[in-house]
Amino acid sequence: MDATATDSTLSPEPRLRIAGECPIRIWGLDAEARHRRLFSGWSGAGEILVAADWVFDAALAKGLMAEPRSALLIEPEPGAGEYLAAVHAADEADDAVAGMIGRPADKAALQAAGYKPVGLDELTAVYDPVLRKRRTPFARSLHFTPVDQIERRLYDGAYKGVTDLVTKYAWPRPARWVTHWCANRKIAPNTVTTVGLVLTIAAFFLFWEGLYAAGLACAWGMTFLDTVDGKLARVTLTSSKWGDRFDHGIDLISPPFWYWAWWVGLHDAVADTTLMDWALGATLIGYVLGRAIEGLFKVIGRFHIHIWKRIDSWFRLITTRRNPNLIILTLCALALRPDIGLVIVGIWTAVSVAFHLARLLMALAVRAQGKTLTSWLADDQSA
Structure with missing residues (x-):
């Protein structure tokens, strides 16, 4: 159930492309609506590609927007290996990189394409001054994690x-x-x-x-x-x-x-x-x-x-x-x-x-x- 990017499944809107399809709703939002809201405040250069099945918190999305040429690698569950959840391309991402979104990560290929592989902790500050707490960066794939667990984690993350x-x-x-x-x-x-x-x-x-x-x-x-x-x-x-x-x-x-x-x-x-x-x-x-x-x-x-x-x-x-x-x-x-x-x-x-x-x-x-x-x-x- 890889969320692989193809011409038919990539959003036509510039700056943000959503790879694959995921009909599962999180807090009443489908994947496209959630990602568009999550990255709606972005005014930087380049393009962000994100796998439809991945759910991020707002802090992680903000960190990704601030790091051009970064490739977000996450292990969805112990032993599954790292997957490429999203990239921030300095310009428009090429088809080769777009095709990697949502798949098991190939670090060598990403580095050869000029991307810096990063993990959760490298994109997100631990301390959140708005919610007055230390928080753990959050990203989960709906193909690996039950909806209830993801919704509970997002809710807990929203609490002061x-x-x-x-x-x-x-x-x-x-x-x-x-x-x-x-x-x-x-x-x-x-x-x-x-x-x-x-x-x-x-x-x-x-x-x-x-x-x-x-x-x-x-x-x-x-x-x-x-x-x-x-x-x-x-x-x-x-x-x-x-x-x-x-x-x-x-x-x-x-x-x-x-x-x-x-x-x-x-x-x-x-x-x-x-x-x-x-x-x-x-x-x-x-x-x-x-x-x-x-x-x-x-x-x-x-x-x-x-x-x-x-x-x-x-x-x-x-x-x-x-x-x-x-x-x-x-x-x-x-x-x-x-x-x-x-x-x-x-x-x-x-x-x-x-x-x-x-x-x-x-x-x-x-x-x-x-x-x-x-x-x-x-x-x-x-x-």
């Missing part, structure tokens, strides 16, 4: 490595099911985000009216869809600047409005709101200060404060963000003390901001010594 405990431990499996359901029905990530926005607004008004159970159901639904939309965009290769701004805009604005609405909803049930007033003030001021600290750290360190040292990544699991705070509010609402929930959130916000401020001051001290800040994810020697 440093995040809160709900997103990291509770959402991955159910979010994968929903992401798969959406992908197979061609539901756009921005559609999922829009549903999340509706739930965000609903939670606000329900909290405002003191209907905490219904409001929390909407709030948790929104946080779940906030996981789904990003993963859906990455696995279907439909990420966009607008989608990213839309999603992050909701993430940024919604929490303080929810806290405010929660506070308003308590006024009919609590006679003396003095403590809650202080708690709301601490929560809102702390929210702004926390974001400011993160922004300043990113200016001086060029990366997120949560991935500086291991302790920062650990604290990100529980720091005063939307999901950890929702856990507090939910537990207190279940105990019929939503007022205490707001107070605890206020206290936890103050503690979290103090921690991050201390970390920022430490970072400034390091920079004052003329040293460079390095994330522990990018530096194996970092503690």
Whole structure:
């Protein structure tokens, strides 16, 4: 079942040629659609030839686009030998090289044709600053690897490595099911985000009216869809600047409005709101200060404060963000003390901001010594 390039199976579009045919869909995309989306941002010279049955992650495709005259050799399974999965020709690839795509690799012939054989590690950086994790380069052939394994690996690769405990431990499996359901029905990530926005607004008004159970159901639904939309965009290769701004805009604005609405909803049930007033003030001021600290750290360190040292990544699991705070509010609402929930959130916000401020001051001290800040994810020697 070699994906051999012939005149009848090569795409006519210049710059990218897809060798062979592969009807199997990955995350709702056939081979041609996936490869075209994967290499759509390429503006370099030459031509890329890729075997239809091979599935790459975005980082590997980016690495291939950046290396003219490279030939990507991969062993699809132990003992199978290396196959030629793709090449980046400096000009238009000749028929001899095109005929090698998808076949067992002939290094001598490739080198004679002027290509440099490369492996996965030579094309892909190990550290991914966007997803805040170390990642292993990924490429698999659909002729050798089951679809479910490939889809699971692509999904896992789309997940952020440093995040809160709900997103990291509770959402991955159910979010994968929903992401798969959406992908197979061609539901756009921005559609999922829009549903999340509706739930965000609903939670606000329900909290405002003191209907905490219904409001929390909407709030948790929104946080779940906030996981789904990003993963859906990455696995279907439909990420966009607008989608990213839309999603992050909701993430940024919604929490303080929810806290405010929660506070308003308590006024009919609590006679003396003095403590809650202080708690709301601490929560809102702390929210702004926390974001400011993160922004300043990113200016001086060029990366997120949560991935500086291991302790920062650990604290990100529980720091005063939307999901950890929702856990507090939910537990207190279940105990019929939503007022205490707001107070605890206020206290936890103050503690979290103090921690991050201390970390920022430490970072400034390091920079004052003329040293460079390095994330522990990018530096194996970092503690």
